[in-house]
Amino acid sequence: MRILQLHCDNIEYSPIKKEISSAEDIDPKSKRFEEIVVVFVAIEEGDDKTVASNAILQIKDSMKKIDCQKLLLYPYAHLSSNLASPNTALLVLKEMESLASDLEVYRAPFGWTKSYKLQVKGHPLAENSKVITKESIDDSSTALKTESKIKSFWHIMTPDGKMHDISSFNFSKHKNLEVLAKYESAKKRSVDEPPPHVRLMKKMAIADYEPASDSGNMRFYPNGRLIKSLIERYVNEKIHEYGGLEVETPIMYDSHHPSLESYFNRFPARQYNINSEGKHLILRFAACFGQFLMATDFQLSYKTMPLKLYELTRYSFRREQSGELVGLRRLRAFTMPDCHAFCTDMKQAVEEFRKRFDLSRNVIHGLGLEESDYEMAIRFTEDFYNENKSLIEETVKKIGRPVLVEMWKEKFFYFVLKWEFNFIDNLGKASALSTDQIDIENGQRYNITFVDEQNKPQFPIILHNSPSGAIERVIYALLEKAAKDSREGRKPHFPLWLAPTQIRIIPLKPEFLEYCEKLADSIGNKNIRVDIDDRNESIGKRIRDAETEWIRYILVIGEKEMSSKNLNVRDRESGAVNEILMDDFILEIQKQIEGKPYSQLNFARHVSQRPQIMV
């Protein structure tokens, strides 16, 4: 079904003549309505009562927003080229009419050629067009329906545990928090440039769109793959340290599997669908189901809890609306660490929750993002707040600055508590990075059981944690941060451990190349990424190129260096050239990349041997 919904000052129509034999028998009188929502409807092949009810649900939802109680259903075939038979169409239309009977509802005659005149209101919500399918019934699900009904209260909580009203809170020292808090009500910002990270992800030869794939599925060039893989390894290591057991689960699932069916119904987003040998498969949008199904088959005792399963999903898929996709910020295929902890009871869950909060903060900082780069939001049900006030206050105190609070009157997701760290970018967009949730529903849904001290089976409480958020989104955040540095007059850079090249050696003349090779060997042996710009270009040119590649250290090698024990190091951070002992220099670098994973150069050592990816 396709609908076009218009909020009108008035509409006037006159039935002219019957267009089809099955047209309704009516008295062809002109009608006129004032202050009304007109919904043009095209009923398509396969539409039925559920589609009708979904459509009315959505129409009512938006009518509530614009505060209008009057509805005109106007059959309009021209919205679709795949129309249902007139008989079905009329039935569906009448169904819609009766479903909307709590409003003041009218219906224009079906099967007639009509002339009409209407005046549409000028406000932003006045015009709206939607495609409604059976599938979107499944998709829009309980979660969406409940969400529109649910009451939530927004506050700011300060580190002293006090709740403040958003409207009266003084944001002057917390600009980013204000952006986050007002994000939903934020009015149009006129931005006519693409987000800075999109230009950078291409310019730095990290990632790019792949037109031959679906939108939101990116390609990663050697630099991007190196950076992504280092971040992935870092997150893996941190979760291993925390005690996560790394597993691997399938990326596609039977949508009619009994445990999954009701779970999928809990999520509004659309999935990628694959039909294969009569099965309807969906691509996973998180690692939850794979791990839950696995845990169901484990034999668990309270002694083995908490059990922590972990997977870095490459990939998770969410078929976001095409208009929502942006660079590396919002994708349809992304890599996400997903770590679940199965806990015996709320006490254990809370204890675990604390560890994971610290872990997440730790990981975010290790990735090169600072306190000032993100704002925290914490959401919980009123009941949970009343029973666990001190946990929430303690968590906010740890962050040490005000956080955004959303409190729900009742539970409508599967969790009772959830927090996220939100990165705020150059265009004032907020995106969630780390997150953790306390889930009290899915243990039962998936029939995951452990036996307690009395040898009785129990359902665990499950925590869902992504300590870094999607890896692509981490890269987005790092690039946006670099863009911000650049805009504010600082030199943009990656954390040294993520830099595709950490040291560049530039021989002054070709005859020094051999010496440079040896130097590069001995630096490379210390697990430092070093390359050599052996191109026949001027020294100035090669230094400039190294600068534009954000390479931190440059070693120019000439007669002087070959005959000296010291290295001549140009540090991009300061722009200064310093003489320094080789060992001290290595030490300086090692100190900065300590505790971080290392990978070899993902390009030829010689710059002259490299393909030109982006200028």
Added chain:
RNA sequence: GCCUCGAUAGCUCAGCCUGGUAGAGCGAACGCCUCGUAAGCGUUAGGCCACGGGUUCAAACCCCGUUCGAGGCUCCA
């Protein structure tokens, strides 16, 4: 998904309004230069002007559609 805007050389863009031989810089290839901390010099190649239709004697340019991208809306578990 909807509305608006955009797509011209590998990259960044001019040309389009007012239809008549396709432009620049960077990059690439080749040659010269052999250099001391952010662009040395020259020559050459490179374009079915996103794709498909239409209008016209003639379309990169005007019109319609499609694809992809961006902004806004909706959405963001």
